[in-house]
Amino acid sequence: MTVDDTLAAASARTSAPIAEARPIVRTHHGDEVEDRYEWLRAKEDAAVISHLEAENAYTEERTAHLAGLRERIFEEIKGRTLETDLSVPTRRGQWWYYGRTVEGKQYGIQCRAPLASPDDWTPPELSPDTEVPGEQILLDGNIEAEGHEFFSLGSFEVSNDGTLMLYGVDVAGDERYTVRVRNLVTGEQLPDEIPETFAGATFSPDGRFIVYTTVDDAWRPDTVWLHELGTSVDDDAKLFHEPDERYWVGAGFTRSDRYLVIGLGSSITSEEWLVDASDLRSEPRVVWPRVEGVEYESAHAVVDGEDVLFVLHNDGALDFELVRVPASDPAGGRSVVIPHRAGERLLGVSTFRDWGVLGYRRGGLARLGMLDYATGEVSEIEFDEPLYSVGSGGNPEWAPPLLRVGYGSFVTPGTVYDLDVATRELHLRKRQPVLGGYEPEDYAQSRVWATAQDGTQIPISLVYKRSFGEVGDAPRPLHLYGYGSYEHSIEPGFSVARLSELDRGVVFAVAHVRGGGEMGRQWYEDGKLLNKRNTFTDFVDSARHLVEGGYTTPSQMVAEGGSAGGLLMGAVANLAPELFAGVLADVPFVDALTTILDPSLPLTVIEWDEWGDPLHNADVYAYMKSYSPYENVRTDAAYPKILAVTSLNDTRVLYVEPAKWVARLREVGADALLKCEMVAGHGGVSGRYNAWRERAFELAWLLDVLGVADA
Known part of the structure; x- marks a missing residue:
């Protein structure tokens, strides 16, 4: 039977939308690839919109039996939330x-x-x-x-004197923000309006200026601008422009208000420039000139009357070290504060007038410590739970006696503490209310370890409700989540929506695969570029460990991942379809090779440091082609049920990727659904109730696949 015969049979049997085949041939490095569905990229084509709308209608029809469950889950989320x-x-x-x-x-x-x-x-x-x-x-x-159907704030700030407010609004989901200014004394809306900005606009310390960034045609923030209030946007001064397409640009003021810091970063290299905040039109001066493969970030402080920069860097230090340099001459006089320690990844430093705060990872968990400027010693803030996440935040003041700390775990709702810096006492300010009688002791969290194909130990976090028994005593429905890119770590965090799974007996698990940052920088290096397959095989090995250990069975396991984690979902569906009953892919990066071959698309050139450059390197091309999900849909496999969720205005992972993937899966008879939000971006719908309904839709599908929809 031909592909067209299979599609025709599938359409007649299920009424699934069948995308028209309009083959084009793409040739790179002597390799010819026929792509039947690339035409779906034409967002302005009425036929494309019609196809997406047909997909939505089909998905709604196929999931209509879950309408009651969706509503129950939505009400559960709503009922547990102090609205x-x-x-x-x-x-x-x-x-x-x-x-x-x-x-x-x-x-x-x-x-x-x-x-x-x-x-x-x-x-x-x-x-x-x-x-x-x-x-x-x-x-x-x-x-x-x-x-507006969509609304998002990308900038929000009040001037230091408290009289002015700026805010940046996106009403499409494409992350282009219009910045407006309001006088908080009179309530007057000022005439200053800056369209097409990137997120993160900020006032100068004196409130006279707004510093903002704009993007190029590939959606890369590349230029920093200075707008003087009361003047035309046409007269705004260009403070900095970065022509290299590999680098994103951002800008913000030090907590001390001494400098404007213009930061540039690719996946592997960074550079910072300082501008005196009292003379913003002055020439920026570089902290350290960029060196390929060297990343650093600086924070200003005053120590013993001297302006200094604490610089966190990886120059000859894989897991980073912290040094102190004179702010007047950052290139000279490095003094090591925290030396490099293999396996203990330094994450970031925040400086205040009298002390600093250091974030770092050890043993697979994020940690937080207070930095003594005089001795360089770090005193860790300790917590009792075996798994938790912690970080500092909401600390805009230069000389506070308290440090605001955010804390949580899989079973402890989000918690806000103030740390008394002098006494090291933690003051509980608030714990996220969870209504309906939630008791943390009714739930448990633990960590187990899977063995990868090369012998590497892969951590897996588990959370479950105790009343259903201990994990591993008997196979249970299990929801396995993964990401594994950009050194992004999946932290132990609480979720109200997740309770709707746990209370039905589902175990939630996170496979902390290579490509993330959970176990240090080497963990990331071992899951990127020509090591990327480790990310996928780690997830498969984690799933096999959970099956072999008696935690679950393939018919009781659903996998989920989003964005780059959606690439992971597509890859593991090809590698081990027999291990999963279902795969939930949110805004999935499943047509990776096509995207990374096109430097005109948003993010592509920047992404070459993460995935490799298949356009100019035949080895990278062959490697990416070997795992890109769209390229590797199998004709010899029985795929699990698949739900792909995307958004029409997503600028990070274009809707066309899951649209093409689902069309290709239909060619081989897979039961694949596509849900496309027609007014939304990479983060999905806006508004909390809309977001709850969206998650309820996904969880209802997931529970139905797991066979606990009526539990």
Whole structure:
């Protein structure tokens, strides 16, 4: 039977949309590839939109029997969430800043209230049903979103003196933001409006200027601009432009407000430039000239009266080391503060007037420690749970007596602490409320280790509800998640939506595969470029370990991953389709070779450092072709059920990749569904209720595949 015969039979049997075959031939390095579905890339073509709409209709029809379950899961998420709530206030200047959510409203509300006194460092305990004295509503996302199907903030900041606010809005999902400015004293909307910006616009310390970035045609932030309030955008000054297509550019001010830092980064190389914040039109000066393969980041401090930079770098230090250099001459006088320690990955340094904070990884977990400027010693902030995630955040002040810390685990909801720096005492400010009688002790988390094909030990995190028995006692439905790229680590974190699985007896597991950063920089290096296959085989070996260890069976296991993790899903579906009952692929990067061959597409040139350059290197081309999911759909395999979720306006992983992949899977008779959000971006729909419904849709499908839909 030919491909066309198979498609015709599938269409007659299931009414699945069958994409028209319009073959084109692509030739690279003497290799000819026929692509039947590349025409689906033409986003403005009415036939493409019609096909996507048909896919959505088909998916809705095929999942119609899950409508009740979707609604139950949505209500479970909603019922466990304190819909009207407030965040822990953060002090900045003379104000406490915080956010509100209101029952029935999709978007957050940004607020502030005045300090009780200049010495007030203890955040007020706010209650949703109690009026906050002096409260000002700065930005109500629900009002700003009126008339739009999509709404996202890419920039939000108040000037140091508290009189002006800037905010950047995207109403399409394509991550192009229009920056606007509001006078918080008069409520007046200023005429300053900056279209087509990237996220992260910021005020200068004196509030006279806005620093922002714009992108090139490939959606790469490449230029930093200076806008003086009250002047035309046409007169904005170009502070910095990076012509090398491998580098992203960003800009922000040091916590001390002493410098504007312009940062450039590729996947393997970085460079920073300093501009005196008191003279923003002055010439930027480089911290360290870029060296291929060397990454670094700097943080300004004043130690013993001297302006210094703490620089975290990997020059001859695989897992990074921390040095101190004079800010006036960063190239000279390196003083080692934290030497390189193999296997202990230094992640970042934050500096304050009197002390610093160091983030690092050890034993597969992120850690946080206080840095003593005088001695260079780091004192770790310790926690009791075996698995957890921790980080500092919400610390805009230069000389606070407290450090804001975020903490959580698979079983402990997101928690906010303030650390008293002098006494090292942690003050609990808030733990995410979970309604409906949630008790952390009813759930358990643990870590097991799988053995990879080359003998490497792969950590697997597990979380489950105790009332269904201990994991491994008997096979149970299992949801296996993975990512494995860009040195991104999947941290132990709490999820309200996940409870809808756990309470039905499902075990949630994370395979911390190579390509991520869980076990240090070498873990990442061993899962990128010409080592990329390790990412996929690690996931397969993790799944096999869970089956062989009695945790689950192939008919009871669903795999999930998104974006680069969606590439992982496509690859493992080809490698070991027999191991999974289903595969959930969110915004999946499944046509990787086609994308990375085209330097005109968003992100492609930047991505060559991560995946290799198949356009100019025949070996890389052959290697990527050997694993790219779209290129390797098998005719001899019985695929698990597949659900691919994407968004029409995604600029990071274009909708065409999963659209082509699903069309190709249909050629071999796979049961594949495509759901495309027609007004959304890489992060999916906007609005919390919309996001809950989207996750409820995915979880209902997943539970149905696992056979626990009615549990």
